[in-house]
Amino acid sequence: MKHKRVLLLTLVSVVLLAFGCAAFAADTLVVGFSQIGAESGWRTAETESVISAAKDLGIDLKFSDAQQKQENQISAIRAFIAQGVDGILLAPVVETGWEPVLTEAKEAGIPVILLDRGITVADESLYVCKITSDFIFEGEQAAKWTAAELGGKGNVVQLQGTPGASAAIERQKGFEDELAKTPDIKILESQTGDFTMELGKQVMEAFLKKYGNDIDVVYAHNDDMGLGAVQAIKEAGLKPGADIKLITVDATKAAFEAMVAGEVNAVVECNPLLGPLAFETLKKALAGEKLDKWIVQVDQVFTKDQAASVIGSRKY
Amino acid sequence: MDYLLETSRIGISFPGVKALSGIDFRLKAGEVHALMGQNGAGKSTLLKILSGVYRQDEGRIFLKGREVNFSSPTEAQHSGISTVHQEINLIPTLSVAENLFLGIQPRTSSGRLDWKKIHRDSENILSRLDLRIDVSEQLNSYSTAIRQFVAIARSLLFSADVLILDEPTSSLDKDEAAKLFAVIRGLKRDGLGIIFVTHFLDQMYEISDRATVLRNGEMIGCFEAAGLSRMDLITAMVGDAQAARAENEPSKRRARTSQAPGDERILEASGLSRSGAIEPIDLSIGKGEVIGLAGLLGSGRSETARILFGIDAPDKGDVRICGSRLKPCSPIDAIMAGMGFCPEDRKTEGIIGNLSVRENIILALQASRGLRRMLGREEQAAIAGKFIEALSIKTSSAEEAVKNLSGGNQQKVIIARWLASNLRVLILDEPTRGIDVASKSEMQNLILSLADQGLGVLFISSELDEVARCCGRAAVLRDRRKIGELSGDELSPDGIMRMIAGGESAA
Amino acid sequence: MRQKLPDVLRSPYFWSLLFLAALLIFNILFTERFGVIEVRDGHFYGNIMDILRRSVPTVLLGTGMTLVIATGGIDLSVGAVIAVSGAIGALLARDGYPLPVIIALPLAAALISGVWNGFLVAKIGIQPFVATLILMVSGRGIAQLLCGGQIIKFSDPSFEYISAGFILGFPFSMYLAAAVLAAVQTVTRKTALGLFIESIGVNPAASRCVGINATSIKLIVYAFSGLCAGIAGLLLTTEIRGADANNVGLNLEMDAILATVIGGTAMTGGKFYLAGSVIGALIIQTLTTTILARGVTRPATLVVKAIVVISISLIQSSVFRSQLSGLLAGRGGRA
Known part of the structure; x- marks a missing residue:
C-alpha cells in the first residue's frame, strides 16, 4: 500500500519533470556560466559581456561566482548538470583537476566551452574548445611596436605579472622571443609588479634609481602596472610618454585616458568582451559543427594617435 | 657512606649577584631532608639546579655515586629526580588521569590511548596516597590540596629516587598537611630521598630527619632535626638574634x-x-x-x-x-x-611582573588619579623610594622588574602600592x-x-x-x-x- | 658566570639598529647607485629617500599595532581598513569634494572601524584575533563594494600632496609620520596611558585589582590603530592616485606585526617600544628596497625576507643568545 503510493508520486514527478524540461528546451537555450570571481575590472567586464550577450540573444543564463575557488566551480558545474542545462561556459580558476566533473558533463551530453584560460586534461574531448586571447601573440605585438618605436636600438625594462600566471609567462615569452630578432634592443631588467598599480610604481622607482635615463621603453604586462610606472616616472622628474615610452597590455579605459593625456604610448588589447563569441561558438557546437580546439580572440594594438578617436567606444 | 644525592661545592651567579656558593648538600636514601632558609637564601636556586632548570657555574652533582649534568628538567625527571613545585605545574582543564599520564600515556596494542589502563593506574597510584577521587573529573574541580597530591602522584609515576617538595603545605590546612605527612612517611619507607622545603618550623620538626640551612647563598650547616633547638634553627636561618626573639615572643x-x-x-x-x-x-x-x-x-x-x-x-x-x-x-x-587589597595569589592578581618596582608601587595611586593626571617621573621615584625605604624592600633599584624580587618583597611592594594611594x-x-x-x-x-x-x-x-x-x-x-x-x-x-x-x- | 651583557647590548634597540645599519652599509658598498642622493625638482631623490618615504605606512600601522599588541591583543584588520579609507577618500576626491571632507570622512570611517574592533574585544570579550579577523575579511569586501570592482582614479593635487608633497626637500609623509609618533609618544608617556597599557598587557587580572579600566584602554588603542590605518590608507591611495580595493594594503597587517615584534615588543603584551617598531618598519622597507634595487627575483625575495626575520627574532631571543654564548664559551674553553 505504502510502496504503491511512493511509486505513484515518483512517477508523477518524473513525468512532470520531463515535461518541464522539454518545455524549457523548446523555448530558450539554458546556459550555465561558472566565473572565477570579480577580482579585477577586466573580469567584471567579461562577466558583464556574457550577461548582456545572453540577454540580447534571449538565453537563460545561470551565473555562478566561484570566489576564486575551484571547489565552488566544480559544485556549480554539478548543479548545472543536475539542472540539465544545454551548455556550460567555464572560466577555470586553475589548470588542473577538472577531469571528473567534465567527464560527468560529457556523459550528460552537455558541451563545455572554456573562457579566457585553458586547462590541462589528458582527454581533450572533455571540452569543446577554449576561447582566449593569445598571450604570446600579445607579447609579440608589444615587441614589434617596441622595435619599430626605437628604430631597432635601445633599452627596455619589463614589469611582469604575478609569477606563475600564464598571462605573465606567455606575455614575457612572446615579447622576449620576438625582441630577440633585434639584437640592439636590450632588456635591462625584468621584475614582477604583481599586476598591481602599487607594486608597478614601486618597482619602476627602483628601476629609475638604477638605470636613470638609460631606460627608453617600459613594457608592462597589464595596464595597472604601467599606470603605476607612469607616476614613478613623473615623480622622478621625467616625462612619461616622451622621456620614457610605455606600452602596456589589456587596453582598459584608464589606459586609453593615459594615452590621450600622452603618458602612455601604446596598448595591446586583451579583450574581455567574450560573451557574443562564446554563445556563437556554443550554438555552433550544439548544431554539431566541427570546431577548432582553440578559438583565438584576435587582439590589436592601439597607439597614442588612435586613442582619442577610439576611447569613446571602449566598453571596459 | 654513600649518599643518594650529593653536591660538591656548587655555585651559581646571576648578573650582579652571587646566588649560591660552595654548597655541599647531601641527601640519604630513606630520609626526609628539610631545606630551610629565609627568602632569598638560595633554596629555590638550589632546587632549580638539582631539578635541571639551571646549570651550576661551579661544582659537581652526584646521583647514586654517578656524576650527572642535567640540561633540562625533563632529563632530571627521567634520571629519577622529581619536583613538585609550590605553584603546581599541572594543567587545570585536563582530568586528573590525563594530568597524571600526560606525555607518558600507555597505549593499546593498536596504538590508541588505553583509557582503561590510564584510569585504573591513576586510581591505583592515588590510592597509594590514600586518595580516592573520580580521576575523570577536571583537575580544577578539586582543591589545592588534592592537586598537590596529584602532582606528587605524577612524580611517583616517574619511579623517582629523589622527590623534591617545594613548600607543599603552604596552601594546605592542618588535616591535609597531616595526610601529606603520612604519605611522605610512606614514601620514605619505600626508600625515597625527600627534599622538603617549608617555612613552618613545626612541620620541619614533625617530618624531617635532617635539615640543611642556607643563608645568603651559603650553606650554614646540616643538622640532625632531633638535636636542633628552635632557637638554634632560627638563628641559623636568620643570623640575627633579634628576629629570632620576635618569633619566640x-x-x-x-x-x-x-x-x-x-x-x-x-x-x-x-x-x-x-x-x-x-x-x-x-x-x-x-x-x-x-x-x-x-x-x-x-x-x-x-x-x-x-x-x-x-x-x-x-x-x-x-x-x-x-x-x-x-x-x-x-x-x-x-x-x-x-580600600586596598593584597590578593592571596600574588603572582596572578598582585604583582605586574614585567613592570618595575616603581611602576608597581604607583599604579593604584595613578589609577585613582585617572589617565590624564600623570604623576611626574620625579614624583614617582620619590614615592617609590620612600616606600622601598620605609618597608625595607630589598631590590637592586626602583627600576628592577618586580618579578625578580623574592616573595616577601613582592608582598611589600603590593602593600606599598596601597599605602601610596589614599588608604x-x-x-x-x-x-x-x-x-x-x-x-x-x-x-x-x-x-x-x-x-x-x-x-x-x-x-x-x-x-x-x-x-x-x-x-x-x-x-x-x-x-x-x-x-x-x-x-x-x-x-x-x-x-x-x-x-x-x-x-x-x-x- | 652567567653572561653579563654590557648595557648597550641589552638595550631593546641595539640588535635591530645594528641589523639596519649592516643592511644599509652592505647596500652602500655593494649595490649599484644605492647610496646616491641627488636633488631633483627641489627635493632629495634616491634609494635611501625611497626607504624613508615608503616605510611611512608601515611606521603608522606599526605605531597603532604596537599599542594594541602591548595590551596583549592584535589587530588583523588594518590592511582592510586601509582599503576602506582609501576607497572613501578616492571616491570623494573623484567627485570633487573639498579637501577637509576628503580627509575627514575616511579618517572617521577608519576610527569607527577601530572602535568597532575595540568594542568586540573589550566589551563583548571576543578574542582579538577573531574579533579583528571579522573586519579583516569584511572590510576589504566593503571597500570593493564601494569601488564597484574598479580602481577609482582621481586627480586632486591638494589631496595628492599627502604622498607627493615635499617640505625642505623631504617628503611630507615623513613629517606626518613624525607628527603621529611624537603625538603618541607624548600621550603614552605624559599621561598614564602607556603605563596602563603595559600593565594590562603584563597582567590583566592584577591590573583590574589596582583599578585600571581595561575596557576603555582597549577601546582607545583599537580606535587609535584604526585611525593609523586610515591615515596610511590615504597615503597609499594618493601614492597611486587611485583606490585599488583589491590590492591596497594587502598583507600590510603582517608587516605591521613584524615591525612591532622586530622592535622588541612581545606578542604576549606588556612593555612596548615605539622607536623599536619604527626601526622594524625601516628594516622591512630597506629589505624590500634592497631586493628591488638588486634585482632579486620574486620567489627568492620571500625566502630572503624569511631568513632575515628568523635571524632577527633569534638574535632577540634571550634563550638563543644564552645558548649561543654557552656554545661559544664551551668551544673556547676546550680550545
Whole structure:
C-alpha cells in the first residue's frame, strides 16, 4: 500500500519533470556560466559581456561566482548538470583537476566551452574548445611596436605579472622571443609588479634609481602596472610618454585616458568582451559543427594617435 | 657512606649577584631532608639546579655515586629526580588521569590511548596516597590540596629516587598537611630521598630527619632535626638574634587592638552574599582595628575579600566605606573610597611582573588619579623610594622588574602600592604565605604599625596563631558562612578551632 | 658566570639598529647607485629617500599595532581598513569634494572601524584575533563594494600632496609620520596611558585589582590603530592616485606585526617600544628596497625576507643568545 503510493508520486514527478524540461528546451537555450570571481575590472567586464550577450540573444543564463575557488566551480558545474542545462561556459580558476566533473558533463551530453584560460586534461574531448586571447601573440605585438618605436636600438625594462600566471609567462615569452630578432634592443631588467598599480610604481622607482635615463621603453604586462610606472616616472622628474615610452597590455579605459593625456604610448588589447563569441561558438557546437580546439580572440594594438578617436567606444 | 644525592661545592651567579656558593648538600636514601632558609637564601636556586632548570657555574652533582649534568628538567625527571613545585605545574582543564599520564600515556596494542589502563593506574597510584577521587573529573574541580597530591602522584609515576617538595603545605590546612605527612612517611619507607622545603618550623620538626640551612647563598650547616633547638634553627636561618626573639615572643601586641565602642566605622558590609561563594555576611572594621577572617581552606575567606573589594559582584548586600555606599563590582570605586587589597595569589592578581618596582608601587595611586593626571617621573621615584625605604624592600633599584624580587618583597611592594594611594582600609589575603620567618614577623609588625596609624585592616590567614596574635577581633567562617566572632581571650588558635569544630558561637 | 651583557647590548634597540645599519652599509658598498642622493625638482631623490618615504605606512600601522599588541591583543584588520579609507577618500576626491571632507570622512570611517574592533574585544570579550579577523575579511569586501570592482582614479593635487608633497626637500609623509609618533609618544608617556597599557598587557587580572579600566584602554588603542590605518590608507591611495580595493594594503597587517615584534615588543603584551617598531618598519622597507634595487627575483625575495626575520627574532631571543654564548664559551674553553 505504502510502496504503491511512493511509486505513484515518483512517477508523477518524473513525468512532470520531463515535461518541464522539454518545455524549457523548446523555448530558450539554458546556459550555465561558472566565473572565477570579480577580482579585477577586466573580469567584471567579461562577466558583464556574457550577461548582456545572453540577454540580447534571449538565453537563460545561470551565473555562478566561484570566489576564486575551484571547489565552488566544480559544485556549480554539478548543479548545472543536475539542472540539465544545454551548455556550460567555464572560466577555470586553475589548470588542473577538472577531469571528473567534465567527464560527468560529457556523459550528460552537455558541451563545455572554456573562457579566457585553458586547462590541462589528458582527454581533450572533455571540452569543446577554449576561447582566449593569445598571450604570446600579445607579447609579440608589444615587441614589434617596441622595435619599430626605437628604430631597432635601445633599452627596455619589463614589469611582469604575478609569477606563475600564464598571462605573465606567455606575455614575457612572446615579447622576449620576438625582441630577440633585434639584437640592439636590450632588456635591462625584468621584475614582477604583481599586476598591481602599487607594486608597478614601486618597482619602476627602483628601476629609475638604477638605470636613470638609460631606460627608453617600459613594457608592462597589464595596464595597472604601467599606470603605476607612469607616476614613478613623473615623480622622478621625467616625462612619461616622451622621456620614457610605455606600452602596456589589456587596453582598459584608464589606459586609453593615459594615452590621450600622452603618458602612455601604446596598448595591446586583451579583450574581455567574450560573451557574443562564446554563445556563437556554443550554438555552433550544439548544431554539431566541427570546431577548432582553440578559438583565438584576435587582439590589436592601439597607439597614442588612435586613442582619442577610439576611447569613446571602449566598453571596459 | 654513600649518599643518594650529593653536591660538591656548587655555585651559581646571576648578573650582579652571587646566588649560591660552595654548597655541599647531601641527601640519604630513606630520609626526609628539610631545606630551610629565609627568602632569598638560595633554596629555590638550589632546587632549580638539582631539578635541571639551571646549570651550576661551579661544582659537581652526584646521583647514586654517578656524576650527572642535567640540561633540562625533563632529563632530571627521567634520571629519577622529581619536583613538585609550590605553584603546581599541572594543567587545570585536563582530568586528573590525563594530568597524571600526560606525555607518558600507555597505549593499546593498536596504538590508541588505553583509557582503561590510564584510569585504573591513576586510581591505583592515588590510592597509594590514600586518595580516592573520580580521576575523570577536571583537575580544577578539586582543591589545592588534592592537586598537590596529584602532582606528587605524577612524580611517583616517574619511579623517582629523589622527590623534591617545594613548600607543599603552604596552601594546605592542618588535616591535609597531616595526610601529606603520612604519605611522605610512606614514601620514605619505600626508600625515597625527600627534599622538603617549608617555612613552618613545626612541620620541619614533625617530618624531617635532617635539615640543611642556607643563608645568603651559603650553606650554614646540616643538622640532625632531633638535636636542633628552635632557637638554634632560627638563628641559623636568620643570623640575627633579634628576629629570632620576635618569633619566640608570641603576643606582644594584643593589648592595644581592642576597640572602644563608638569608634569610627571605616568599612561596613551588610548582608553581603554571592551564591557559591559566601552566605550573607556582616562585617565591620573600625579605625585602627585589625579584624581577622579565620576559617579553613574553602570556607569563603578569599571570596568575601573579593566581593568586598569589588572584583566579584555580590548577589545581595552592600559595602560602605565611611558611610558611603560602594558601587558593586568596581575595584576602582573601592580604591577611590580608600580600600586596598593584597590578593592571596600574588603572582596572578598582585604583582605586574614585567613592570618595575616603581611602576608597581604607583599604579593604584595613578589609577585613582585617572589617565590624564600623570604623576611626574620625579614624583614617582620619590614615592617609590620612600616606600622601598620605609618597608625595607630589598631590590637592586626602583627600576628592577618586580618579578625578580623574592616573595616577601613582592608582598611589600603590593602593600606599598596601597599605602601610596589614599588608604583607609586594607584587605590582606594570606599576606605572609610563602614568606620566611623573619619577613613574616616583619610583615606582622608592619601591619600592626599601620593599624596604629589609624588604618583599618582585614586580615585573612590560614595560620590561626597568626590571626590570634595580630587581630583584635576575628570573624570565623565555616562552609561559606560566618559562624561567629571571637575577641579578647577567646581569640586563640584553640578558640577558633573549637568554634569551627563545634559550631557554637562563643560571642 | 652567567653572561653579563654590557648595557648597550641589552638595550631593546641595539640588535635591530645594528641589523639596519649592516643592511644599509652592505647596500652602500655593494649595490649599484644605492647610496646616491641627488636633488631633483627641489627635493632629495634616491634609494635611501625611497626607504624613508615608503616605510611611512608601515611606521603608522606599526605605531597603532604596537599599542594594541602591548595590551596583549592584535589587530588583523588594518590592511582592510586601509582599503576602506582609501576607497572613501578616492571616491570623494573623484567627485570633487573639498579637501577637509576628503580627509575627514575616511579618517572617521577608519576610527569607527577601530572602535568597532575595540568594542568586540573589550566589551563583548571576543578574542582579538577573531574579533579583528571579522573586519579583516569584511572590510576589504566593503571597500570593493564601494569601488564597484574598479580602481577609482582621481586627480586632486591638494589631496595628492599627502604622498607627493615635499617640505625642505623631504617628503611630507615623513613629517606626518613624525607628527603621529611624537603625538603618541607624548600621550603614552605624559599621561598614564602607556603605563596602563603595559600593565594590562603584563597582567590583566592584577591590573583590574589596582583599578585600571581595561575596557576603555582597549577601546582607545583599537580606535587609535584604526585611525593609523586610515591615515596610511590615504597615503597609499594618493601614492597611486587611485583606490585599488583589491590590492591596497594587502598583507600590510603582517608587516605591521613584524615591525612591532622586530622592535622588541612581545606578542604576549606588556612593555612596548615605539622607536623599536619604527626601526622594524625601516628594516622591512630597506629589505624590500634592497631586493628591488638588486634585482632579486620574486620567489627568492620571500625566502630572503624569511631568513632575515628568523635571524632577527633569534638574535632577540634571550634563550638563543644564552645558548649561543654557552656554545661559544664551551668551544673556547676546550680550545
